[in-house]
Amino acid sequence: MKSPSVPRQIWVSVMTSPVYAGFPSPAQDEAMEQLDIEQLLVEHPSTTFFWRVEGCSMDGFGIHHGDYLVVDRAVPAADGSVVIAILNGGFVVKQLVRRRGVVVLRSAHPDYPEICVTEEQDLAIWGVVRWSVHRVPIGISR
Amino acid sequence: MGGGEMVCTSGANRNIALIDGNNFYVSCERVFNPLLWDRPVVVLSNNDGCAVARSNESKALGIKMGEPWFRLQDLAQRHGIVGLSSNYALYADMSQRMMRLLGNFSPFQEVYSIDECFLDLGVEPDATDVGQMMRREIADSLGLPVGVGIGPTKTLAKLANHVAKKRPEYSGVCNFNTMATDDLERLLAEIEVGEVWGVGPRGAEKLRAMGITSVLLLRRSDSSQMRKRFSMVMERTVQELKGVSCLSLEIVAPPRQQIQSSRSFGQAVYAQDELGEAVLTFLRRGVRRMRGQGLVAGAIHVFIQTNPFRERDPQYRQGITMPVPSPTSDELRLARIAVRGLSMIYKPGYAYHKAGVLLMELENSASRQGDLFADRQADGKSAALMDTLDAMRKRFGAEIIRMAGEGVRQRWAVRAANRTPRYTTRWAEIPTAFAC
Numbered sequence: 235m236k237s238p239s240v241p242r243q244i245w246v247s248v249m250t251s252p253v254y255a256g257f258p259s260p261a262q263d264e265a266m267e268q269l270d271i272e273q274l275l276v277e278h279p280s281t282t283f284f285w286r287v288e289g290c291s292m293d294g295f296g297i298h299h300g301d302y303l304v305v306d307r308a309v310p311a312a313d314g315s316v317v318i319a320i321l322n323g324g325f326v327v328k329q330l331v332r333r334r335g336v337v338v339l340r341s342a343h344p345d346y347p348e349i350c351v352t353e354e355q356d357l358a359i360w361g362v363v364r365w366s367v368h369r370v371p372i373g374i375s376r
Numbered sequence: 377m378g379g380g381e382m383v384c385t386s387g388a389n390r391n392i393a394l395i396d397g398n399n400f401y402v403s404c405e406r407v408f409n410p411l412l413w414d415r416p417v418v419v420l421s422n423n424d425g426c427a428v429a430r431s432n433e434s435k436a437l438g439i440k441m442g443e444p445w446f447r448l449q450d451l452a453q454r455h456g457i458v459g460l461s462s463n464y465a466l467y468a469d470m471s472q473r474m475m476r477l478l479g480n481f482s483p484f485q486e487v488y489s490i491d492e493c494f495l496d497l498g499v500e501p502d503a504t505d506v507g508q509m510m511r512r513e514i515a516d517s518l519g520l521p522v523g524v525g526i527g528p529t530k531t532l533a534k535l536a537n538h539v540a541k542k543r544p545e546y547s548g549v550c551n552f553n554t555m556a557t558d559d560l561e562r563l564l565a566e567i568e569v570g571e572v573w574g575v576g577p578r579g580a581e582k583l584r585a586m587g588i589t590s591v592l593l594l595r596r597s598d599s600s601q602m603r604k605r606f607s608m609v610m611e612r613t614v615q616e617l618k619g620v621s622c623l624s625l626e627i628v629a630p631p632r633q634q635i636q637s638s639r640s641f642g643q644a645v646y647a648q649d650e651l652g653e654a655v656l657t658f659l660r661r662g663v664r665r666m667r668g669q670g671l672v673a674g675a676i677h678v679f680i681q682t683n684p685f686r687e688r689d690p691q692y693r694q695g696i697t698m699p700v701p702s703p704t705s706d707e708l709r710l711a712r713i714a715v716r717g718l719s720m721i722y723k724p725g726y727a728y729h730k731a732g733v734l735l736m737e738l739e740n741s742a743s744r745q746g747d748l749f750a751d752r753q754a755d756g757k758s759a760a761l762m763d764t765l766d767a768m769r770k771r772f773g774a775e776i777i778r779m780a781g782e783g784v785r786q787r788w789a790v791r792a793a794n795r796t797p798r799y800t801t802r803w804a805e806i807p808t809a810f811a812c
Contacts, residue, residue, distance in 0.1 A: 280473045281517040283800060289812030297811065308517045318809050320410045327809040346812065358410075360519070
């Protein structure tokens with residue numbers, strides 16, 4: 235049996251603070267204030283989920299292929315909301331519009347016509363999109 | 377009253393609610409996969425062994441809790457049953473969300489298990505309405521169905537929850553407090569005595585032998601007699617069924633400790649196997665400490681890092697917290713989880729300088745309730761094994777027995793052939809919405 239490369243020092247300490255994880259730092263006692271992007275993007279942490287976009291039908295709303303979406307399920311979908319919807323068993327991102335009692339799912343790209351949701355089509359709203367996070371290319375350095 | 381050192385108070389006018397997720401694991405899966413909505417689904421235990429959660433459709437097909445998946449193959453083919461590996465990262469995250477939302481309904485919350493909690497709703501006259509609000513909120517905000525039982529005591533709340541689940545006429549909320557005594561007793565007469573929280577299969581058998589077959593008969597029994605024939609636990613149960621509160625909400629969680637075991641290496645370590653050896657060594661030491669205090673761990677944090685003082689070396693530090701599905705002090709089970717954690721954070725090409733293990737969410741092993749999802753027989757066996765190890769180490773020294781993985785290369789493959797993505801805890805696995 236190969237003996238493990240055991241170091242001589244083993245630290246075993248019991249910590250009573252409710253700190254969950256990580257690396258004891260010398261600055262632990264200092265009040266550390268930082269900007270946290272989550273404070274900006276996530277209003278309701280318990281009901282917020284992140285999604286990824288595939289496809290370009292929502293380009294006109296600034297929602298592009300590969301973007302990250304911040305989706306809140308606690309926000310009720312209103313007329314004009316951009317939503318994650320479940321249509322015929324699949325997840326789509328569309329704008330929800332009610333027009334004369336008819337539910338319409340709109341895209342924002344000339345190649346994608348709007349979808350009038352008929353009664354036999356199964357539509358459910360999963361959540362409301364609050365933010366889209368888009369990665370900007372860094373360009374080519376010469 | 378039965379007396380003794382029991383402290384009981386009248387539960388009159390109090391609304392204790394027990395809220396639990398219906399088929400919780402399956403429901404979590406369905407939030408992210410509509411194709412599972414109307415199909416029979418089962419979630420399988422670690423290593424894809426047995427059914428630990430079943431959708432209503434699966435229950436209707438007669439699939440039992442704990443039934444081994446290999447025995448269900450024929451049935452699965454015939455009815456298109458979907459068998460999923462457990463996705464504990466998802467269930468733990470959805471559970472936390474659910475508990476936080478339910479916690480908004482009352483400052484007095486006891487999270488009892490991954491999918492259920494007690495809430496003290498006080499003397500609220502419209503507790504049934506509050507129950508319906510909770511159901512709506514959890515359904516709208518998380519997509520999870522829950523059932524609510526309300527009663528003057530925890531035991532009755534638990535029973536009411538059972539009724540809410542079994543009888544659709546209550547629309548998911550059953551409130552014993554608003555029922556006339558006659559109606560309540562008629563209902564309790566129809567419920568098997570074994571359904572009462574804390575009675576257990578053996579207790580139920582003994583009660584039936586005494587002619588106490590229904591909940592009503594147990595409620596009407598003499599509690600001090602029951603203490604003599606059974607135990608104080610049974611006496612308390614009878615009192616609780618009579619509406620006398622003997623079990624208080626454990627709202628204030630006892631101060632949680634964590635046990636850390638880590639070290640810097642004598643020389644840099646590069647390979648995952650070698651890091652694994654170190655992690656297992658720390659784990660064993662931490663577990664030994666934990667067992668000495670009679671605690672079990674509900675989560676493990678594993679971390680690795682390069683030497684921050686060697687500034688010219690590429691730097692990497694990463695940690696991961698892994699939930700322990702049913703909290704345990706079993707070194708082997710914890711080891712498997714720690715190794716899995718390590719494999720998720722390990723990146724080749726770095727000179728690692730330090731690693732460590734934190735045992736977290738520690739609780740007393742004695743006060744833990746029986747875990748519905750734990751494999752009881754295996755638990756008994758591993759407890760016996762661990763006790764033997766403890767005894768041997770005490771006698772011959774801590775280093776006498778180690779896990780093979782600490783020194784010998786080992787493939788720690790966990791079978792999870794059909795695990796769904798960790799939709800809510802991994803950036804690489806978040807769900808996709810189609811814009812086309």
